[in-house]
Amino acid sequence: xxxxxxxxxxxxxxxxxxxxxxxxxxxxxxxxxxxxxxxxxxxxxxxxxxxxxxxxxxxxxxxxxxxxxxxxxxxxxxxxxxxxxxxxxxxxxxxxxxxxxxxxxxxxxxxxxxxxxxxxx
Numbered sequence: 001x002x003x004x005x006x007x008x009x010x011x012x013x014x015x016x017x018x019x020x021x022x023x024x025x026x027x028x029x030x031x032x033x034x035x036x037x038x039x040x041x042x043x044x045x046x047x048x049x050x051x052x053x054x055x056x057x058x059x060x061x062x063x064x065x066x067x068x069x070x071x072x073x074x075x076x077x078x079x080x081x082x083x084x085x086x087x088x089x090x091x092x093x094x095x096x097x098x099x100x101x102x103x104x105x106x107x108x109x110x111x112x113x114x115x116x117x118x119x120x121x
Contacts, residue, residue: 032106039084039100039109046075046086046098047113054115067096067113097121 053074056062063070068091072079075098077086083103089110090097100109110121 032104035083035102035104035106036109039102042077042081042084042086043098043100043109043111044118046072046077047111047118049075049077050096050098050113051115065115066093067091068093070096 050067050070052062053070054063054065054067058064070088070091072086072088079086084100085103086098086100088096089099095112095114098111098113102108112119112121
């Protein structure tokens with residue numbers, strides 16, 4: 001092989017290697033965003049159940065216009081699943097905080113649930 005062909009072969013190998021690294025990084029970012037979407041969906045469903053708990057009378061197993069004694073089972077959420085663990089980190093009369101800690105290197109997600117709205121912290 002000539003010198004020019006060897007240089008072309010090395011150049012193509014380097015370009016393919018760089019593109020492979022970029023593709024792996026894009027895949028990992030996409031996977032993490034998918035995990036975040038799944039976790040957010042689980043948390044929003046729990047928030048809806050929490051708001052129903054707030055409005056339901058204590059006689060029927062609700063909070064009676066309070067979030068003070070709310071638990072994960074009240075919002076129909078397991079403490080952990082394949083991609084995250086969940087906990088209620090703060091409860092007051094007017095709101096509660098739901099925290100999700102992903103099993104991967106994603107930062108924890110925190111959701112504050114009020115009677116009529118939710119906010120991401």
